[in-house]
Amino acid sequence: MLVKHCVISALTRSTSHSPSSTVLRRQQFLVRTLCASRTHLPKLIKAMSSTSEADAESVLRTVTPTLDPKRHKGQAGKIAVIGGCREYTGAPYFAAISALRIGTDLSHVFCTKDAAPVIKSYSPELIVHPVLEESYTISQFSEEEKRKVQDNVIGEVDKWMERFDCLVIGPGLGRDPFLLECVSKIMLLAKKFNVPFVVDGDALFLVTNSIDLVKSYPLAVLTPNVNEYKRLVQKVLNCEVDEEKAEDQLRSLAKQIGGVTILRKGKTDLISNGEIVKSVSIYGSPRRCGGQGDILSGSVAVFLSWAQQLKSGPESPSESPAILGCIAASGLLRKAASLAFTKHKRSTLTSDIIECLGESLEDICPVS
Amino acid sequence: MLVKHCVISALTRSTSHSPSSTVLRRQQFLVRTLCASRTHLPKLIKAMSSTSEADAESVLRTVTPTLDPKRHKGQAGKIAVIGGCREYTGAPYFAAISALRIGTDLSHVFCTKDAAPVIKSYSPELIVHPVLEESYTISQFSEEEKRKVQDNVIGEVDKWMERFDCLVIGPGLGRDPFLLECVSKIMLLAKKFNVPFVVDGDALFLVTNSIDLVKSYPLAVLTPNVNEYKRLVQKVLNCEVDEEKAEDQLRSLAKQIGGVTILRKGKTDLISNGEIVKSVSIYGSPRRCGGQGDILSGSVAVFLSWAQQLKSGPESPSESPAILGCIAASGLLRKAASLAFTKHKRSTLTSDIIECLGESLEDICPVS
Numbered sequence: 251m252l253v254k255h256c257v258i259s260a261l262t263r264s265t266s267h268s269p270s271s272t273v274l275r276r277q278q279f280l281v282r283t284l285c286a287s288r289t290h291l292p293k294l295i296k297a298m299s300s301t302s303e304a305d306a307e308s309v310l311r312t313v314t315p316t317l318d319p320k321r322h323k324g325q326a327g328k329i330a331v332i333g334g335c336r337e338y339t340g341a342p343y344f345a346a347i348s349a350l351r352i353g354t355d356l357s358h359v360f361c362t363k364d365a366a367p368v369i370k371s372y373s374p375e376l377i378v379h380p381v382l383e384e385s386y387t388i389s390q391f392s393e394e395e396k397r398k399v400q401d402n403v404i405g406e407v408d409k410w411m412e413r414f415d416c417l418v419i420g421p422g423l424g425r426d427p428f429l430l431e432c433v434s435k436i437m438l439l440a441k442k443f444n445v446p447f448v449v450d451g452d453a454l455f456l457v458t459n460s461i462d463l464v465k466s467y468p469l470a471v472l473t474p475n476v477n478e479y480k481r482l483v484q485k486v487l488n489c490e491v492d493e494e495k496a497e498d499q500l501r502s503l504a505k506q507i508g509g510v511t512i513l514r515k516g517k518t519d520l521i522s523n524g525e526i527v528k529s530v531s532i533y534g535s536p537r538r539c540g541g542q543g544d545i546l547s548g549s550v551a552v553f554l555s556w557a558q559q560l561k562s563g564p565e566s567p568s569e570s571p572a573i574l575g576c577i578a579a580s581g582l583l584r585k586a587a588s589l590a591f592t593k594h595k596r597s598t599l600t601s602d603i604i605e606c607l608g609e610s611l612e613d614i615c616p617v618s
Numbered sequence: 619m620l621v622k623h624c625v626i627s628a629l630t631r632s633t634s635h636s637p638s639s640t641v642l643r644r645q646q647f648l649v650r651t652l653c654a655s656r657t658h659l660p661k662l663i664k665a666m667s668s669t670s671e672a673d674a675e676s677v678l679r680t681v682t683p684t685l686d687p688k689r690h691k692g693q694a695g696k697i698a699v700i701g702g703c704r705e706y707t708g709a710p711y712f713a714a715i716s717a718l719r720i721g722t723d724l725s726h727v728f729c730t731k732d733a734a735p736v737i738k739s740y741s742p743e744l745i746v747h748p749v750l751e752e753s754y755t756i757s758q759f760s761e762e763e764k765r766k767v768q769d770n771v772i773g774e775v776d777k778w779m780e781r782f783d784c785l786v787i788g789p790g791l792g793r794d795p796f797l798l799e800c801v802s803k804i805m806l807l808a809k810k811f812n813v814p815f816v817v818d819g820d821a822l823f824l825v826t827n828s829i830d831l832v833k834s835y836p837l838a839v840l841t842p843n844v845n846e847y848k849r850l851v852q853k854v855l856n857c858e859v860d861e862e863k864a865e866d867q868l869r870s871l872a873k874q875i876g877g878v879t880i881l882r883k884g885k886t887d888l889i890s891n892g893e894i895v896k897s898v899s900i901y902g903s904p905r906r907c908g909g910q911g912d913i914l915s916g917s918v919a920v921f922l923s924w925a926q927q928l929k930s931g932p933e934s935p936s937e938s939p940a941i942l943g944c945i946a947a948s949g950l951l952r953k954a955a956s957l958a959f960t961k962h963k964r965s966t967l968t969s970d971i972i973e974c975l976g977e978s979l980e981d982i983c984p985v986s
Contacts (some may be wrong), residue, residue, distance in 0.1 A: 317904035317964065319885060322844060326906060353964035356908045366704075367732075371739040374708030375909065375967050608965020617904075617963045 302497065304521070304528040306581025307614050312567060313557045313578050314353070314615045327354035327555045330410065331418045331548065332436055333451065334361025335384055335429060338422030339368040341451060344541045344600055345421045345548035346376050351607045352552045352582070358414070360407055360436075362429070363387070365422070381406040385428040396428070403432045404439065411439055415555035416446045418547045420453030430456045437463050444469065446554055446572065450547040454478045458485050466508030468523075471554065471572050473513045473547050482512075496520060497527040511572035513550065515543065519580040523573055530577055534584035535591035541600030542587065545607070549579035585610040670865065672889070672896040674949025679983045680935060681925045681946050682721070695722035695923045698778065699786045699916070700804055701819065702729025703752055703797065706790030707736040709819060712909045712968055713789045713916035714744050719975045720920045720950070726782070728775055728804075730797070731755070733790070749774040753796040764796070771800045772807065779807055783923035784814045788821025789912045798824045805831050812837065814922055814940065818915040822846045826853050834876030836891075839922065839940050841881045841915050850880075864888060865895040879940035881918065883911065887948040891941055898945055902952035903959035909968030910955065913975070917947035953978040 315326060329349040334342035342365075346357040358377045359369055366380030381403055388399055417440055419433060433453060440447050446469035449457050454474055457463050458481050464470040474482055483491050483499065486506050492499050497520060504512045505524030514520040518531040554575030561571055569577075586606040590598050593606075683694060697717040702710035710733075714725040726745045727737055734748030749771055756767055785808055787801060801821060808815050814837035817825050822842055825831050826849050832838040842850055851859050851867065854874050860867050865888060872880045873892030882888040886899040922943025929939060937945075954974040955966075962970050 314964075319901070319904045321904070321906060323906040323908060323910075350907065350967055351965045353905075355906045367736050370707050370736045373969075374711045374740050375907070375969065376708065377706065377908070379705060608962055611965070612963045 302527050302529050304530055304577040304581075306530050306532060306577050306584075309574055309577045310553075310581055310611065311615045313553050313560060313574050314611065315556055315559065317617055324355050324413075327415050327552055328356045328358070328413055329354050329416055329418065329548070329551045329555065330358040330360060330414045331421055332360050332382075332407075332433060332453075333419070333421040333423040334359055334365035334369050335382070335422060335424040335426065336362060336364040336386075337424055339365045339372075340541060340600075341422030341544045343369050343372045343376070344544035344604065345418045345450075345551075347373055348545045348548035348604050348607060349418075349552045350375055351604055352549055352611060354415075354552045354555070357548075358410070361422075379406065379410075382429055382432060384424070384426040386426075388428065400428075400432055400435070404435050407436050408439055411445060412443045414445050415558065416448065416551040418448045418450065418551045420449055420451035420456075421544045421547060423452035423456075425452055425455060434460065434463055441467055441469075446471070446551075446558065448473060448547045448550045448554070450543060454482070458482050461486060461507060464507060464510050466510075468509055468511075468570070469572065470510040471513060471550055471576060472507075472510060473515060473543065473550065473576075475515045475543060479514050497522070497529075501525075501527050511570070511576060513546075513576040513580065515546070519576075521573060521576040521580070523570060526569075526573070528573065528577055530580040530584065532581055532584045533588060535587035535598065535603075537587070537591055537596065537598040539599055542583065542603065545586075545600065545603060546579055546583050549582055549607075550575045553578035553582075582607065582610055582614075585614070670895050670897045672898055672945040672949075674898050674900060674945050674952075675982045677942055677945045678921075678949055678979065681921050681928060681942050682979065682983045683924055683927065685985050692723050692781075695783050695920055696724045696726070696781055697722050697784055697786065697916070697919045697923065698726040698728060698782045699789060700728050700750075700775075700801060700821075701787070701789040701791040702727055702733035702737050703750070703790060703792040703794065704730060704732040704754075705792055707733045707740075708909060708968075709790030709912045711737050711740045711744070712912035712972065713786045713818075713919075715741055716913040716916035716972055716975060717786075717920045718743055719972055720917055720979060722920045722923070725916075726778070729790075747774065747778075750797055750800060752792070752794045754794075756796065768796075768800055768803070772803050775804050776807055779813060780811045782813050783926065784816065784919040786816045786818065786915045786919045788817055788819035788824075789915060791820035793820055793823060802828065802831055809835055809837075814839070814919075814926065816841060816915045816918045816922070818911060822850070826850050829854060829875060832875060832878050834878075836877055836879075836938070837940065838878040839881060839918055839944060840875075840878060841883060841911065841918065841944075843883045843911060847882050865890070865897075869893075869895050879938070879944060881914075881944040881948065883914070887944075889941060889944040889948070891938060894937070894941065896941060896945055898948040898952065900949055900952045901956060903955035903966065903971075905955070905959055905964065905966045907967055910951065910971065913954075913968065913971060914947055914951050917950055917975075918943045921946035921950075950975065950978055950982075953982070 331342045331346045342359050346359050350357045360379045362382040363380040366378050370378045383399055388396055448471045450473045480491050500514055500520050500522045504522045509524045511523045518529050521528045554571050557571035557574040586603050589606040590602040594602050699710045699714045710727050714727050718725045728747045730750040730752055731748040734746050738746045816839045818841045848859050868888050868890045872890045877892045879891040886897050889896045922939050925939035925942040955971050957974040958966050958970040
């Protein structure tokens with residue numbers, strides 16, 4: 251009762267006080283502290299205190315294209331995931347199948363030879379290319395032979411590159427040095443063809459140690475979780491994460507990397523390209539099963555590529571495709587996670603959330 | 619209003635005039651010009667003006683056999699898909715499982731050794747033969763050894779060939795030269811045994827470059843999409859696709875290839891064997907996820923083989939089994955795609971459409 255009273259009181263006063271007033275800020279702090287565990291309150295607090303919350307549903311409606319019977323296969327998007335090794339196969343599958351369930355036409359995966367049969371067997375809908383190599387398969391090779399293998403890997407990706415509307419680089423990639431070296435070259439290739447890419451998982455590890463790979467490429471999106479963000483901040487800004495100045499710090503980080511877009515995942519997702527900062531805090535689900543980040547990276551790729559199409563149209567939005575893609579993906583994932591949780595409760599798995607992507611998008615943005 | 623008036627007027631008159639009358643034809647031309655962009659009108663116009671729109675539902679009822687408890691396994695059809703390589707495994711699965719879902723008794727896949735375990739893992743219902751070879755597995759072989767491998771491949775297919783009612787050649791075949799050479803020999807084998815075959819995907823690439831493989835074989839059906847059709851027209855007719863004369867050009871193309879049947883896929887499917895031209899334009903779905911062409915090729919194989927059975931019966935239809943197979947398959951796929959889309963909207967995948975094949979066929983042609 252006390253908690254409820256505090257919130258109501260704070261909300262009432264917020265209408266008659268400027269958001270910066272000391273009284274209001276103290277009340278907000280009190281409410282936040284008291285209500286931290288109350289799942290239905292963050293929205294209220296957010297609506298009251300923040301100016302940066304994005305209208306994710308409106309963005310979803312803006313970027314999602316009308317389905318037109320005259321369009322042919324591929325026009326609603328062609329996505330490729332670079333990831334999947336002997337150890338990890340679920341992550342690239344989650345990213346690639348999420349893209350299809352949202353509505354992209356074709357979803358490819360470029361993974362190692364060992365990972366391919368497994369990823370293929372998850373779904374006949376994906377086109378899986380067994381082209382990447384890990385160190386253990388070439389350990390007996392001379393330096394020249396290794397270079398040849400690397401050239402072959404890049405050649406295999408090269409012949410597909412310009413067909414793709416967006417890449418997702420990193421899900422289930424692992425940290426094999428030879429593989430990561432190939433992935434560096436794939437990033438250069440994507441930049442050469444102006445293909446946007448989302449960097450997640452182990453590719454964030456790669457990028458954190460070689461920031462030039464993405465620096466000043468406006469079509470790069472990084473989607474770090476808490477730990478990945480911490481490492482990025484330490485490496486690029488040379489300091490620790492400061493939650494009190496979360497938005498400013500994110501803006502500085504994105505600016506320092508030359509205006510790439512960063513989606514900092516958390517209870518509230520924060521998105522910045524070094525200029526603006528947007529937040530998405532729609533309530534999702536308390537279930538933290540692994541793989542939700544892969545849904546997000548696959549979703550960003552789809553919405554970014556759809557937003558890119560808008561750019562050339564008559565009603566080009568003012569925000570960048572990367573920002574719009576992040577907002578839309580964050581909003582949809584949260585809605586789908588919430589829906590899956592109402593159905594499956596503690597038992598909710600990542601696959602259940604993926605099954606809810608279509609229904610959630612349809613709810614926000616019906617096909618007719 | 620003017621458009622509507624014209625249509626109604628033309629429709630009314632069409633009942634009292636012969637279809638060839640000059641007045642009616644002029645009206646039809648006017649209506650077609652005025653209504654070109656009206657998506658709800660083509661059916662009316664079609665019904666009124668064209669002699670070429672097929673009654674797909676009626677064809678489906680004609681060719682689908684009555685289920686008779688006295689019949690034994692195999693009598694409702696034995697289909698084989700030739701396709702599936704290291705890179706592509708989804709396409710042959712979609713074609714083969716579609717054939718089973720429509721009602722064929724046995725569905726085989728002949729694919730490479732690498733593809734077989736994956737395709738097997740999609741479904742225990744399929745019989746998957748790991749008999750094809752790609753160049754990379756025999757790269758160290760001498761010419762003589764390669765010839766031996768090829769002989770073995772053909773031998774493995776040969777021992778099954780005469781049991782099949784129809785083949786689907788091409789889904790997920792890839793473009794490996796050694797593999798395509800083997801597939802050329804499999805086509806010769808099918809012709810020797812008078813087994814009908816549907817040519818799709820990468821086998822169309824093969825056939826376009828070696829048109830003699832299918833020339834004058836009346837049991838061959840080609841199912842090109844926009845790009846595959848373009849290449850066929852360029853190669854065979856030595857000109858570009860002319861949308862204004864779409865039906866005539868298709869007829870010429872089929873005639874030029876010696877009366878094979880061609881199903882030109884598009885917003886409206888056009889079907890010709892060099893003599894007649896039929897169209898199927900039932901509304902399907904605006905979703906263009908990859909794999910729908912594989913459902914179609916598997917379906918053509920089933921309906922063609924069922925139509926072949928009718929030929930020897932007392933009520934042999936006047937159209938060829940290949941034409942009937944194409945009309946039935948096109949109609950059923952469109953109905954199933956439409957049903958899947960009402961259920962899954964943007965989220966619709968090829969597997970969802972396959973799940974709707976049975977319900978769609980039952981709706982048109984109930985078992986009792």
